[in-house]
Amino acid sequence: MTVKAAPSLKSRHLLGIDPLSPGEIQLILDTAEQMREIAKRPIKKVPALRGKTVVNLFLEPSTRTRFSFEVAEKRLSADTLNFSASGSSVEKGETLVDTARNLEAMEPDFIVLRHPQPGAPHMLAKVLQASIINAGDGTHEHPTQALLDALTIRLHKKTLEGLVVAIVGDLQHSRVVRSNVLLLSRMGATVRVAGPPSLVPVGMESLGCQVFYRMEEAIRGADVVMMLRIQLERQERMNFPTVREYYDLFALTPERLKLAKKDCLVMHPGPMNRGVEIDSRVADGPQSVILEQVTNGVAVRMAVLYLLAGGSGEPVTD
Amino acid sequence: MSRLLIKNGRVVDPSQKLDEGLDILVVEGKIARLAERLADPNAQVVDATGLVVAPGFIDVHVHLREPGFEYKETISSGTAAAVAGGFTAVCCMPNTNPVNDNPAVTEYILTRAREAGNCRVYPIGAVSKGLAGEELAEMGEMVRAGAVGFSDDGKPVHSAYLMRRALEYSLLFDVPVVDHCEEPTLTARGVMHEGAVATRLGLRGIPAAAEEVMVWRDVVLAQLTGARVHIAHLSTAGALEAVRLAKARGLKVTCEVTPHHLALTDQAVAETQYDTNTKMNPPLRSAEHVQALVEGVLDGTVDCLATDHAPHHADEKNVEFDHAPFGVVGLETAVPVTFDLLVAKHRMPLSRFVACWSTNPARIFRLPGGSLKVGAPADLTLLDPEQRATVKPEKFRSKSRNTPFAGRRLRGWPAMTIVGGRVVFRRG
Amino acid sequence: MKRVLVLEAKELSRVLERMAAEILEKVPDEKKLYFVGIQTRGVPLAHRLAHLVGQKTGSPAPVGALDITLYRDDVGPWRPAHRQPVLRATQLPKPVDGQVIVLVDDVLYTGRTIRAALDTLMDYGRPQVIRLAVLVDRGHRELPIAADVVGRLVPTSRLEDVQVRLSECDGEEGVWIVKEEDR
Secondary structure, eight states, X not given: OOOOOOSSOSOSOBOOSXXXXXXXXXXXXXXXXXXXXXXXXXXXXXXTTTTOEEEEEEOXXXXXXXXXXXXXXXXXXXXXXXXXXXXXXTTTTOOHHHHHHHHHTTOOSEEEEEESSTTXXXXXXXXXXXXXXXXXXXXXXXXXXXXXXXXXXXXXXXXXXXXXXXXXXXXXXXXXXXXXXXXXXXTTOEEEEEOOGGGSOTTGGGGTOEXXXXXXXXXXXXXXXXXXXXXXXXXXXXXXSOHHHHHHHHOBOHXXXXXXXXXXXXXXXXOOXXXXXXXXXXXXXXXXXXXHHHHHHHHHHHHHHHHHHOXXXXXXXX | OOEEEEEEEEEEEGGGTEEEEEEEEEETTEEEEEESSOOOTTSEEEEOTTOEEEEOEEEEEEOOOTTTOTTTOOHHHHHHHHHHTTEEEEEEOSOSSSOSOSHHHHXXXXXXXXXXXXXXXXXXXXXXXXXXXXXXXXXHHXXXXXXXXXXXXXXXXXXXXXXXHHHHHHTTTTOXXXXXXXXXXXXXXXXXXXXXHHHHHTOOEXXXXXXXXXXXXXXXXXXXXXXXXXETTOOOHHHHHHHHHHHXXXXXXXXXXXXXXXXXXXXXXXXXXXXGXXXXXXXXXXXXXXXXXXXXXXXXXXXXXXXXXOOOOHHHHSSOGXXXXXXXXXXXXXXXXXXXXXXXXXOOOHHHXXXXXXXXXXXXXXXXXXXXXXXXXXXXXXXEEEEEEEOOGGGOSSSOOOOXXXXXXXXXXXXXXXXXXXXXXXXX | OEEEEEEEHHHHHHHHHHHHHHHHHHOXXXXXXXXXXXXXXXXXXXXXXXXXXXXXXXXXXXEEEEOOGGGOTTSOSOOSSOOOOOOOOOBOSSOOTTOEEEEEEEXXXXXXXXXXXXXXXXXXXXXXXXXXXXXXXXXXXXXSXXXXXXXXXXXXOTTEEEEEEOHHHHSSOEEXXXXXXXX
C-alpha cells in the first residue's frame, strides 16, 4: 500500500518530521521530485515566490545547508536576506526572540532557522507571524535533510516501503538520525541504527527503529546504509576512546559494505570525516549517492518553500 | 482582646485525629476552644459552612529570593503568594545573595518577614559557607537566630565528607539537613528527564540515577551518623525505594515531593513545545516515576508535600530551553493541584492530605504549627473542597508567573488563611 | 449536480481529426512541428493530435508535457488556510528554440493558464512561433488571448463547469457541462 499524498500541509511551519503525517511527507517528496527538473533548464528560475522575502537566520556555522536553502529560494524568485551570528547583534547579547522580532519588523514571509539549541524554531513559531523552517536545531531535528535523503532513496528504489535502512554513527548528537528514523519508519521502511552504546540515547527505539551495537548486524542485507558524521565538536567528553578505535568498529569499509545488499546505496549527510566514519573507497565508490543528496537538497527545499508559501487553493478552471 | 469564631466548618486535624463538624474559638492568636455550636457575642464570626478547617499549611521548600534577587520575588511578595495559596508558614532556602550562611542574613530575613506581615517565615541556613561545598557554615549561630534546618539547595552537598560532618554537627541542634540530591557528573548539563521524550526532543537528559545515587549515599550517611536527613523534592521511583528502606531500618530519613512532580510528566515538555515553564530541577519525570511518587504519597512513604517555589523573571524564561533557568513557582497552585490529584482523583483521605501539608512538615522541622490543639497558635487554612477554578498566572501575588499549570481547571482551592488569629487572606 | 453531454466519444475523435488538419494549415513549417500539452489533459490531447498530424505528414512530431503551476498568478499571498496546487511533470524531449510549437490544452477559459504556459515556454528557449490549439473554448476571457485552432465552441455560464474526460486518464471519453444545482 503506497501512501497517498495529502492535499496540503497542515501547518504553516516546518518544525520537524515529527509533526508530519505520511501523506504530508509524500506530498513534499512528490513536489520535490518535480522541482528537480528546474535545475536542468536553461533558465533555472521560476516566478512562484516572486515578492516573497526569506530570512536565512543561521546562528550556527553551516555552509551546505545555507547554500542549499539560498539556491532553492533564488530558483523560486524569492528575495533572500542572510543573517549569521558572527558580527551581529547576537554576539552583543541580544536574545533570540528579540533578534527575530527585529527581523520580523522587515516583514519576511519565511524565516529559515539554524540554531544550536533544540526547540529554538518552536519558540519563534509561537511569537512570529512568518513561516518558520527548521534548518537544524541542536540535536533535535533536521527535517529537510531527512526529506532529501528520502527523495534520494526513492529515486533509486522507487519506494521507501519495505526497505531496510541502516543508520550508523553517533546517534546521541545527531539531529539527522532523529529526523530520518521518524520519516523512514513513518513511510514503511525498517530502520536499524547502530553506534557505540555510549552514544545511543535512552529510548531511541521509541522513535521507530531497532537498535544495534555492532554495525555488522545493522547493515547485513540492508538496502541503504547511511553513515553519520562523528561530531567531534560535540564530544565535550569523549564518549569513545579514540578515533582509531572508532574507525575499527564503526567505519563503513568496502569489506563491511559487502554485508549489505549488492545494490545497497551509500549515503552521508556531510560533511564527511574520511577515514573516521567512512572509507574513501566507499565514499567515492559506485554505490555512493552522496553528491546526489546535495542536488536533491535544493529540490526538497524548493518544495517545502513552495508548499508553505500557500495560495488560495482555488483551482484554476481554465 | 481579639476573638475570632470559626463556625460550621469540617475540622480536620490529624494531630488530634479529628475529622468532624466543630466550631473553633480563637482568642489572642491562640486556639481557645473547639466544640460543637460555640457562641461568643464579642467574637468576629467566620462562617465556614462547606469548608474544611485545617491546621495551617506549611511549605517547607520555597525560594523567596530576597536578599539579592528582588526582581524575581521579595519576602513581601513571596509571603503574599503563600497566604493566597493557603499557607500560614514557609521555610525559605538560603541561596540568596548574600547567601544565608550567617546569623545576620537569617535575622534580616526574619525582620523583613515580620514587616511584610503575611505568613510565618522559617529560614533554612546554608550547610556550607557561600554554598561552596567546602567549609561548614555557622550552623549554631544561625539556629540561635531562627534557622530551622540546613541545606545547600539548588545544588547537592556534593562532598560525602562534608555531608557526614554536617549531619554529625546537626545532632547538636536536632535539626534536619535538607539535601538536594543530584550527582552533578551524571546530570552532565542535562535539562530534562532522560528518556524517550528527551531523545525525541533532542534535549540532554538528566538520568533518574543522578538523583538516586545521591539519595542512597544520604541514606548510608544517615545510618552512619544517626542524624536527620530530609530529601528535598524527591522525584524518582528509585529514590523512593531508598527512603522506604531507610524508614524500614528506622533511620531518620524523611522526604518531600512537589506538586509538579506528582501532576506532570516529561511529556509536558513535548506537549508545550519546549515551554521553559516545564523546566525545573529535578526534572519532570516519566509516567512510571510519577505513578510511583503518587503511590508513595498515598502509602505514607512520602512525609510531606512542598512546592520548591522558584520564581524567575519572564525575561529569564523567555529564552531557548537549554538557556532558561530551572524552576517554577508553586505557592499559588500547590493546594488545588494536589487536592485535585490526590483527594479528588485518588480518593486520599482528607486527614492524610492535611498531614502532608501541615502536621508532618511541622513535625520534621519542629515548627510551632501543624495542630489545632487548645493553646496552639491559631494558624488555620480553610479549604473549599468543591470550588473549581482556572489557574490564572496574571492574578498571582508572586512577582513571577513561571507556572506550568496556566489554564488548568482545578478543584479544591484555599478559601481563607488565618495566621496567629488574623485573617490574612480571603478568597474573593 | 447536473451533467449534460456536449461531445460524445465518436464526435470527439472527428473533432480532433479536423483540428489536426487545421493545425497543418496554420503552421509555417511542418518539419519543425513540436506539440506541447499543458498538464494534465493537454498532454494526452497533444499526443493524439501529434499522431493524427504525423499520419498526414508521414513523420511523427515530438510531444512534450508542460506544467505551468509555478507560473500561475494565483500562487501568491500567504493565507492562513493554505493549499498549493499540485506540481506535475514538465518533460520536453528536445529544446524548443526555433521550433514551431503547438500548445495544446483541453479547455480555454480565462486565458490565465495560457499566459502562464507562454511564460513557462519562454524560460525554456525561443520558439519560432507558438500556436494554440484547444479542444473546447468556453468563452469568458480575462486576458487578450485567442486560440488558433478550436475543436468546439461551447457557450457556458460562469456557474457551469466544463468537464473533459479522456480515456488515457479518466476511464471515459467525452465533454460534459456540469452545473451545481444549488449555487
